[in-house]
Amino acid sequence: MALPRTGTLHIVATPIGNRDDISARAIATLRQVAVIAAEDTRHTRPLLQHLGIDTPLVALHDHNERTAVDGLVERMRHGDDVALVSDAGTPLISDPGFRLVRAARQASLKVSPVPGASAxxxxxxxxxxxxxxxxxxxxxxxxxxxxxxxxxxxxxxxxxxxxxxxxxxxxxxxxxxxxxxxxxxxxxxxxxxxxxxxxxxxxxxxxxxxxxxxxxxxxxxxxxxxxAGREAGEDERIAEGLRVFGILKEELPPAKAAKMAAAITGAPRKALYGA
Missing domain, CATH: 3.30.950.10 (Tetrapyrrole methylase, C-terminal domain)
Structure with missing residues (x-):
């Protein structure tokens, strides 16, 4: 006897600005799922209307994620496919959703990415x-x-x-x-x-x-x-700057000594002021 079909959680990237950036796969996924979990339904609804999609929406945000997750997982257990979207871009990147993804994986449900825009x-x-x-x-x-x-x-x-x-x-x-x-x-x-x-x-x-x-x-x-990351060799410049600063501060006020040492060696002035 075949096991009952379980649903899939689709993590769907949406545009970060230009609506034409949404993929054909994302549009098809949002049309075929049973429900779309959105960070803010008021933000997502205009996008769906623009695309001619009438899939039901439910809210999933920082304030309700703990309580909403169980209901969505239960729906997937019974065969419903669910899409997760954020207000813009790829979900979970500084946006809610990781609790839902973790709960779905812990329940041995399939979680599938639908890649797209990311700021x-x-x-x-x-x-x-x-x-x-x-x-x-x-x-x-x-x-x-x-x-x-x-x-x-x-x-x-x-x-x-x-x-x-x-x-x-x-x-x-x-x-x-x-x-x-x-x-x-x-x-x-x-x-x-x-x-x-x-x-x-x-x-x-x-x-x-x-x-x-x-x-x-x-x-x-x-x-x-x-x-930009700290350049290779900056440690050496700071070390040299501190050496020159140590000499100059014997004859000059510390602030002036640090300024001159930074100019001579290229070491960041703040690092020398801190010394």
């Missing part, structure tokens, strides 16, 4: 920064002190750093990066990717802060910020 990968592809090795940090802490502390932990990272940031904090975030990473560290800010006002600005952090501060429009929208 992280889209931004990295146009940044012109090293992309062979990178780390995604999601959103930094909202409060300045905690944000600087987290950035300080990443200051020695050699891989390209990728962050999400909101319009409310983008300038403060860039200013903190400038302070912690130094004015010369290369960075790229990708704003409103695939949308009408898409911009990609790349410059050393000292210049990038000025570009954004000078144009209020650059503080609007959704952001991916990428920062």
């Amino acid at each position: 992280v990968i889209a931004a990295l592809s146009v940044a012109g920064l090293p992309s062979d090795r990178f780390i995604f940090e999601g959103f930094l802490p909202a409060k300045g002190g905690a944000r600087k502390a987290r950035l300080a932990e990443l200051a020695g990272e050699s891989r390209t750093l990728i962050f999400y940031e909101s319009s409310h904090r983008i300038l403060e975030c860039l200013e903190d990066m400038r302070e912690v990473f130094g004015v010369d560290r290369e960075a790229v800010m990708a704003r409103e990717l695939t949308k009408l006002f898409e911009t990609v600005l790349g410059a050393p952090l000292g210049e990038l802060v000025g570009l954004v501060a000078a144009d209020p429009n650059q503080e609007k929208g959704e952001f991916v910020v990428m920062v």
Whole structure:
């Protein structure tokens, strides 16, 4: 006797801006599943209407995920296919959903990806920064002190750093990066990717802060910020900077000694000020 069919959980990527970026497979999947679990049904419904899809929606977000998961898993146990979508891009990338995926896998249900748009990968592809090795940090802490502390932990990272940031904090975030990473560290800010006002600005952090501060429009929208990793050899420059600083501070005030040592050796001034 054949075992009853169980359903599949489809993890479906949706556009991050331009609706034409959705794949034919994603459209077919959203049409054929029994229900679509969406981060915000009010956001997903217009996309489905645009595509002519009338599949029922249920909400699955940070506040109800623990309670909603059991019902969705039970539906899949009884044969229903379920699609999971976020507001934009690939689900679970700084979005809810991992509890549902974990519960489905623990229940021996099939979980299948339907790949597509991802703001992280889209931004990295146009940044012109090293992309062979990178780390995604999601959103930094909202409060300045905690944000600087987290950035300080990443200051020695050699891989390209990728962050999400909101319009409310983008300038403060860039200013903190400038302070912690130094004015010369290369960075790229990708704003409103695939949308009408898409911009990609790349410059050393000292210049990038000025570009954004000078144009209020650059503080609007959704952001991916990428920062080059610490260059090989920077440890040596810091060591040499500290050596020169040690000599100069015997004759000069510490702040002036640090400034001159940084100019002579190329070591980040902040690292010498910290000494």
